[in-house]
Amino acid sequence: MTSTIPSQPPLRFSGHKGLVWRLLLATLTGRAVRISQIRAKSHINPGLLPHEVSFIRLLDAITNGSTFEFSYTGTTLLYHPGLITGSVAGHGASGGIITHELPAGCTHGISYFLIPLCLLAPFSKSPISIRFTGPGVITSATPTGDVSADTVRTALLPLYNQFGIMVKQELRIDRRSCAGPGGRGGGGEVHIVLGHQVRLPRTLHLMNPGKVKSVRGVAYSTGVAGTNNYRMIDTARSILNSLVPDTYIFSDTSSAPFLPSKDKAAPKRKIGIGFGLSLVAESSSGCLYSADVVSAPDGGEAAEDIGRQCALQLLDTISKGGCATSIAAPTLLTMMAMGSEDVGRLQVSKDILATGEIVSLARDLTMFGCAGWGFRDSSAGANEVVISIVGKGVGNVARKAA
Amino acid sequence: MSFHLGKRKRPAAQSTRPTSSSDGSDSDSEAGSDAMRAAFARAFEKKFAPLEGGVEREDAQNGSEDLRSDASAESDFSGFESSDTGDDDDDNTQPQVQVITHTDASRNSAPALSKAELKAFMSSKVPTKPAAAAADDEDTPTEALNLKNDLALHRLISESHLLDPSKQPAKNQRQRIADLRLQALGSKSSILEQEKMPMSFRKGIAAKKKQKEESRRRDARENGIILEKETVERTRRERDDVERKRERGVGGPSIGKFKGGTLQLSKRDLGAIKGPSRGGRGGGRGGGSGGGKAGSRGRGKRR
Numbered sequence: 001m002t003s004t005i006p007s008q009p010p011l012r013f014s015g016h017k018g019l020v021w022r023l024l025l026a027t028l029t030g031r032a033v034r035i036s037q038i039r040a041k042s043h044i045n046p047g048l049l050p051h052e053v054s055f056i057r058l059l060d061a062i063t064n065g066s067t068f069e070f071s072y073t074g075t076t077l078l079y080h081p082g083l084i085t086g087s088v089a090g091h092g093a094s095g096g097i098i099t100h101e102l103p104a105g106c107t108h109g110i111s112y113f114l115i116p117l118c119l120l121a122p123f124s125k126s127p128i129s130i131r132f133t134g135p136g137v138i139t140s141a142t143p144t145g146d147v148s149a150d151t152v153r154t155a156l157l158p159l160y161n162q163f164g165i166m167v168k169q170e171l172r173i174d175r176r177s178c179a180g181p182g183g184r185g186g187g188g189e190v191h192i193v194l195g196h197q198v199r200l201p202r203t204l205h206l207m208n209p210g211k212v213k214s215v216r217g218v219a220y221s222t223g224v225a226g227t228n229n230y231r232m233i234d235t236a237r238s239i240l241n242s243l244v245p246d247t248y249i250f251s252d253t254s255s256a257p258f259l260p261s262k263d264k265a266a267p268k269r270k271i272g273i274g275f276g277l278s279l280v281a282e283s284s285s286g287c288l289y290s291a292d293v294v295s296a297p298d299g300g301e302a303a304e305d306i307g308r309q310c311a312l313q314l315l316d317t318i319s320k321g322g323c324a325t326s327i328a329a330p331t332l333l334t335m336m337a338m339g340s341e342d343v344g345r346l347q348v349s350k351d352i353l354a355t356g357e358i359v360s361l362a363r364d365l366t367m368f369g370c371a372g373w374g375f376r377d378s379s380a381g382a383n384e385v386v387i388s389i390v391g392k393g394v395g396n397v398a399r400k401a402a
Numbered sequence: 403m404s405f406h407l408g409k410r411k412r413p414a415a416q417s418t419r420p421t422s423s424s425d426g427s428d429s430d431s432e433a434g435s436d437a438m439r440a441a442f443a444r445a446f447e448k449k450f451a452p453l454e455g456g457v458e459r460e461d462a463q464n465g466s467e468d469l470r471s472d473a474s475a476e477s478d479f480s481g482f483e484s485s486d487t488g489d490d491d492d493d494n495t496q497p498q499v500q501v502i503t504h505t506d507a508s509r510n511s512a513p514a515l516s517k518a519e520l521k522a523f524m525s526s527k528v529p530t531k532p533a534a535a536a537a538d539d540e541d542t543p544t545e546a547l548n549l550k551n552d553l554a555l556h557r558l559i560s561e562s563h564l565l566d567p568s569k570q571p572a573k574n575q576r577q578r579i580a581d582l583r584l585q586a587l588g589s590k591s592s593i594l595e596q597e598k599m600p601m602s603f604r605k606g607i608a609a610k611k612k613q614k615e616e617s618r619r620r621d622a623r624e625n626g627i628i629l630e631k632e633t634v635e636r637t638r639r640e641r642d643d644v645e646r647k648r649e650r651g652v653g654g655p656s657i658g659k660f661k662g663g664t665l666q667l668s669k670r671d672l673g674a675i676k677g678p679s680r681g682g683r684g685g686g687r688g689g690g691s692g693g694g695k696a697g698s699r700g701r702g703k704r705r
Binding site for chain 1: 515520523524526527528529530
């Protein structure tokens with residue numbers, strides 16, 4: 001990237017952990033990064049994995065002027081971010097939609113791509129509209145720890161309301177798919193539209209978790225009988241209903257996607273068979289707690305077990321307290337750090353704060369020049385901490401002049 | 403020692419009595435007596451209230467429980483009474499009523515969701531509640547407060563004259579304010595104006611109004627004050643007539659219509675020329691159809 005600004009030396013990171021978030025922060029702040037030692041120790045497949053490459057391609061598609069340089073072994077990556085342009089015609093978008101194909105070897109769910117994309121979208125120059133297709137799209141939760149696309153829509157996208165980003169957001173699951181055999185690949189189709197761009201996100205003050213008032217959820221089954229849905233729903237409700245009477249879980253049954261395979265005997269085969277449950281609890285102050293459980297790719301799990309696990313996982317998430325779940329916290333904290341130069345506050349549970357993911361996020365943010373976080377004990381309880389974050393005021397570069 | 407009248411005890415005592423008296427006699431006579439007793443009971447029950455323990459009597463005839471109670475009765479036989487030891491035993495044998503309700507928390511309370519809410523959750527859009535829109539307005543509380551204050555100030559200014567106790571009676575202040583606001587919104591008439599009243603009242607009001615106005619003008623004239631021009635209030639009829647009497651072109655005929663080189667006179671014109679004084683018909687009163695003639699008559703008078 002040839003920029004008129006005297007370019008700062010790239011920030012140096014090592015390891016594949018937090019790769020996505022580092023690339024995301026680099027894109028948002030405009031700092032170049034050099035990530036080395038990406039699975040350098042692995043003899044079988046060193047370097048980037050298919051899902052990471054896919055994410056880099058996605059970044060390339062929605063930015064203008066980004067450059068990626070890989071080393072020969074693929075263990076080192078140098079990234080000079082460009083401007084986030086979104087889905088602009090002439091930059092890979094046709095009809096305002098970028099089609100992004102995921103390879104068959106992808107082991108991560110679609111939320112792996114959607115969550116960073118949602119973070120980039122508010123700072124984009126034009127609306128982002130991307131259709132994810134291909135043999136690697138898994139819309140369900142995955143054993144690798146990704147949440148389902150339903151959870152992204154019902155538990156993560158509403159969080160952006162609090163930053164003043166609320167309109168023209170859409171996440172359509174055109175075709176559902178669970179993880180394929182061995183947890184690889186799917187065959188789903190997802191279309192995401194993020195049409196609300198802002199100059200600067202609003203400063204967030206989220207200090208009151210409130211009380212859980214309702215539970216909603218989606219039970220999905222692809223390629224298996226719809227009774228699995230009702231079994232999951234029944235078990236989950238038998239646990240949750242006595243605690244939250246306002247519980248409603250929707251059922252979505254669909255056939256498994258057909259995908260062409262290399263096998264000559266069966267040139268097309270069904271992939272991504274399974275069922276799962278996504279639950280979202282909403283508190284009186286608008287905080288969202290989510291849980292996601294899916295059947296194993298090899299099967300062998302009863303629908304009742306999935307329902308029970310999911311309900312218990314939801315209760316566990318709620319019992320941790322705070323205003324943000326471990327899924328939502330990185331998104332909220334990053335948005336706060338990118339916000340206006342004002343102190344935003346977020347109350348989180350110590351259990352969530354003390355995870356490696358959040359700690360490394362905090363370190364990465366400091367590396368990217370964000371101010372350090374302030375902590376103080378919350379008055380709500382011994383297990384809660386209030387994080388104060390001063391925004392970097394990065395905002396939307398494309399909207400600065402306007 | 404407690405006097406116990408348990409349900410279970412009584413049939414036991416009753417059933418033991420025959421056995422203890424007959425001491426293993428033939429069961430036929432016993433069955434016969436029991437049948438007779440049952441018949442008596444039925445007859446009694448038909449006439450009066452149902453007997454207590456009537457059903458148990460049959461039950462107590464057979465079964466191992468009967469034997470056990472026999473044994474206990476023989477050990478300490480005392481009619482309706484029972485010993486302390488037997489009492490506990492008796493309590494245990496009393497059937498405990500176990501209530502089982504078949505209600506499942508997971509099924510009974512399906513929340514009543516509105517269709518809009520259901521749709522909102524399962525659509526591809528981000529599920530938002532209607533409350534979110536309300537919250538949206540709340541995020542600019544100062545703006546809303548400013549608007550509210552503006553309105554309050556505007557009203558205070560425009561309505562403060564009503565608050566002056568020296569000028570207005572305080573009693574229908576609220577109505578007056580409402581009237582002002584309605585008129586500001588475009589109401590044609592005042593709500594304080596009485597629509598229906600006897601004609602004499604209305605005439606009186608009109609006369610008073612006229613008199614007031616006249617005296618005001620007279621006073622002004624006498625004092626040399628120039629007032630605004632007097633507006634003539636006309637009735638609807640008069641107003642219509644004024645509108646009808648429009649300027650004709652110059653050089654036209656004073657009567658009739660000049661068309662195609664001839665002066666054409668309509669019947670009405672002829673009537674106007676002839677005039678109303680024709681015989682003692684009382685100004686044409688009672689002549690045929692009223693409407694048209696009345697119109698011509700009016701016109702004739704004016705000319």
